[in-house]
Each structure stands twice: as C-alpha cells, then as structure tokens.
Amino acid sequence: MSYTMPEFLAHAIAMEREAAERYLELADMMEAHNNLEVAALFRDMVRYSNLHGDSIVERAAGLELPTLKSWQYRWVAPTEVGDEDAFDYTMTPWQALEYARENEGRAMNFYRTVSETSTDPTIKPLAMEFATEEADHMMALDKMISQTQRP
Amino acid sequence: MSYTMPEFLAHAIAMEREAAERYLELADMMEAHNNLEVAALFRDMVRYSNLHGDSIVERAAGLELPTLKSWQYRWVAPTEVGDEDAFDYTMTPWQALEYARENEGRAMNFYRTVSETSTDPTIKPLAMEFATEEADHMMALDKMISQTQRP
Numbered sequence: 001m002s003y004t005m006p007e008f009l010a011h012a013i014a015m016e017r018e019a020a021e022r023y024l025e026l027a028d029m030m031e032a033h034n035n036l037e038v039a040a041l042f043r044d045m046v047r048y049s050n051l052h053g054d055s056i057v058e059r060a061a062g063l064e065l066p067t068l069k070s071w072q073y074r075w076v077a078p079t080e081v082g083d084e085d086a087f088d089y090t091m092t093p094w095q096a097l098e099y100a101r102e103n104e105g106r107a108m109n110f111y112r113t114v115s116e117t118s119t120d121p122t123i124k125p126l127a128m129e130f131a132t133e134e135a136d137h138m139m140a141l142d143k144m145i146s147q148t149q150r151p
Numbered sequence: 152m153s154y155t156m157p158e159f160l161a162h163a164i165a166m167e168r169e170a171a172e173r174y175l176e177l178a179d180m181m182e183a184h185n186n187l188e189v190a191a192l193f194r195d196m197v198r199y200s201n202l203h204g205d206s207i208v209e210r211a212a213g214l215e216l217p218t219l220k221s222w223q224y225r226w227v228a229p230t231e232v233g234d235e236d237a238f239d240y241t242m243t244p245w246q247a248l249e250y251a252r253e254n255e256g257r258a259m260n261f262y263r264t265v266s267e268t269s270t271d272p273t274i275k276p277l278a279m280e281f282a283t284e285e286a287d288h289m290m291a292l293d294k295m296i297s298q299t300q301r302p
Contacts (some may be wrong), residue, residue, distance in 0.1 A: 025220050069176050071228045078222060 009056055010065040012130060013108055014073040016053030020046050022075050022103070026096045038093040041061060041144050042100070045137060052133065060089050075103045092151045101141040108134035154265060160207055161216040165279060166258055167204030171197050173226050173254070177247045190245040190246040193251070193297050196288065203284065212262050226254045243302045252292040259285035 003011070016096035047087035057078060078099040091099065108131050154162070178193035229242060229250040242250065259282050266278035 028220065029220065069180065071226075074225070074228060075222075077227070079227065143168065 002118060003120075003123060005061045005120065005123060006060070006065050006096075008114060008118075008127065009060045009063065010068055011073060012055055013056050013065070015110070016049045016066050018073055018075055019103070019107070020049035020053065023100065026091075026100060029091060029127065030093055030096060033093060035079075035093045038097065038141065038144060038148065045100070045140075048133075048137070052130075054059055060122060076106070081111065093146065094148045094150050097141055097145045097148060101145065104134050104138045104141060108138060153268060153270060154274060156271065156274060157211070157214045157216050157266060158209045159215065159278065161219055162209050162224060162261075163192075164204055164211065165205065165219050166215070166261070166273070167200045169224055169226055170254070170258070171200035174200060174251065177242075177251060180242060181244055181247060186243060188245045189248065189299065190294060192291065193247075199284075199288070203281075208231065229255070245296065245299045245301050248292055248296045248299060252289060252296065255289045255292060257284050259289065287300075 023042045023046040027039045027046060029041060029087050030039035061101075078095060111127045111131035111134060115124050115131060118127060154270060174193045174196040178190045178197060181187075181190035181193060229246060262278045262282035266275050266282060269275050269278060
C-alpha cells in the first residue's frame with residue numbers, strides 16, 4: 001500500500017466527503033429520535049469533515065487526482081443491519097454512535113497504515129496528522145457513547 | 152417487513168439508481184482491463200437499471216416517497232476487499248462479475264421477501280415482477296462468469 005501524494009489525497013478527500021454525508025444522515029435521524037445532543041455531535045462532525053475535506057482540496061491544488069471507485073472509500077453498513085432487514089431499520093442513538101465509531105476506526109487505521117508503510121517523507125507525517133484527527137473523533141464518540149443508553 | 156407502496160417504490164428506485172452507478176464504475180474498470188465484452192455487459196446493465204428506475208419513477212408519480220438512508224439500499228463491498236487493502240484494489244473481470252452477481256442476488260432476495268410477506272395485493276405481484284427481472288440479470292451474469300477465466 002504505497003501511495004503517491006495524489007492517490008493519498010484523493011482517498012483522504014473521498015473519505016472526508018463520505019463521512020460528512022453519513023454524519024448528516026445520522027444527525028437527521030437522531031433529530032427524528034428527538035435526541036438533540038447526539039444530533040448536535042453529528043452536526044459538529046459534519047462540519048469538521050467538510051472543513052478537513054476542504055483543506056485537503058486546497059492542498060491538492062494543481063495536482064491531478066485519480067478517480068476512485070465508490071467501494072474504495074465507503075463506510076461499511078451498520079453491523080446491526082442484516083441482509084434481510086437492512087431495509088426497514090431504524091437506528092437508536094447508541095447504534096448510530098457505534099456505527100460512526102466503527103467507521104472512524106477504519107479511517108484511523110487506514111491513515112496509520114499509510115503513515116507506517118509509506119516511503120514518501122511528505123506523506124508519512126501528513127497521514128499521521130490525519131490519523132490523529134480521526135483518533136480525536138473516536139474519543140468524542142466514545143465519550144458520548146458512555147453517556148448514551150445501550151438498547 | 153411490510154411496506155406501504157411509497158416505501159416499496161422508494162427502495163426500488165434507490166436500488167436501481169445504485170445499481171446503475173455501480174455498473175458504470177464496473178464497466179469503466181473493465182475497459183481499463185481492456186475486457187470489452189464484460190464492459191459491454193455492464194453497460195447493458197447500466198441501461199436496464201436506468202430504464203427500470205425511470206419506469207418506477209413514472210409509476211410513483213403523484214406519490215410522496217420517503218427519504219431513505221444510504222445504508223438501506225447500498226451495494227455491499229466486494230467480498231475480496233478486506234478492510235486493510237480496500238483502498239488500492241483492482242478487480243479482475245471475474246471478480247467484478249461475482250461482485251455484481253452477489254448484489255443482484257441481494258436485490259432479488261429483497262424483492263422476493265417483500266412479495267412473500269406483503270399483505271398489499273398491489274405490492275405482491277409488483278415485487279414478484281421485480282424479483283424476476285433481477286433473476287434475469289443474475290442469469291446473464293452467470294453466463295458471462297462461466298466464460299470468464301477465474302483468477
């Protein structure tokens with residue numbers, strides 16, 4: 001898994017955009033549950049993801065980025081959702097938080113692995129910086145999970 | 152899993168749109184592999200999915216459809232793609248066909264289950280009709296898989 005800078009940035013941008021979209025869905029859903037505290041956390045994460053995505057787009061200015069396939073950066077489905085009942089599922093706040101945490105964990109592992117395996121001295125510290133940001137998001141989610149009733 | 156007609160049509164439209172997008176990605180990828188035969192099959196499936204989606208949109212005219220969450224109709228990731236190497240994966244034609252087949256199978260099962268469990272006499276036959284279409288797609292994929300070299 002050795003990326004060029006354009007490949008790495010393309011993944012990072014796609015991941016931030018996907019995260020922003022999913023957090024927006026989760027925020028809307030939590031409002032439907034009338035859990036405004038968890039909704040507010042997800043709205044904050046929409047904002048962070050968009051800001052981070054925008055800053056990576058700026059950094060990528062002038063580079064030609066490769067086009068990625070959707071499955072190269074997608075969030076996984078909620079683990080509670082089986083194949084058969086994936087279609088009429090309503091998440092509780094706890095499940096939404098766990099779902100977000102799982103995907104943040106995937107993103108963090110991705111960045112960390114890139115940082116550890118990259119031989120490019122400009123990618124290494126950048127990937128580590130992104131991994132640290134994801135770790136911060138995971139901590140915020142963990143804090144909220146500890147305050148949320150498990151279903 | 153008992154849907155109202157608007158819920159059922161919203162799922163069906165979302166599934167057709169998602170399928171069209173994924174088939175387009177797969178077709179592009181197969182052209183990059185220079186496998187024009189498999190690319191042509193996927194382009195046909197883009198067209199069928201769009202046509203079917205359009206016809207369902209027509210049928211839904213005048214109904215207010217619910218908004219679905221992305222994970223309620225998403226294709227699953229290719230099974231060959233693990234968490235760690237999901238990011239620099241290149242599919243062979245055989246893997247692309249298997250991936251498409253798996254997702255067609257999920258769609259077929261979804262429609263069949265709706266048809267079997269629905270108590271609405273207008274939804275039952277419609278869901279069975281859609282299940283039959285997906286079965287046709289699976290047969291086309293199976294035929295191509297049998298002619299494609301396994302990696």
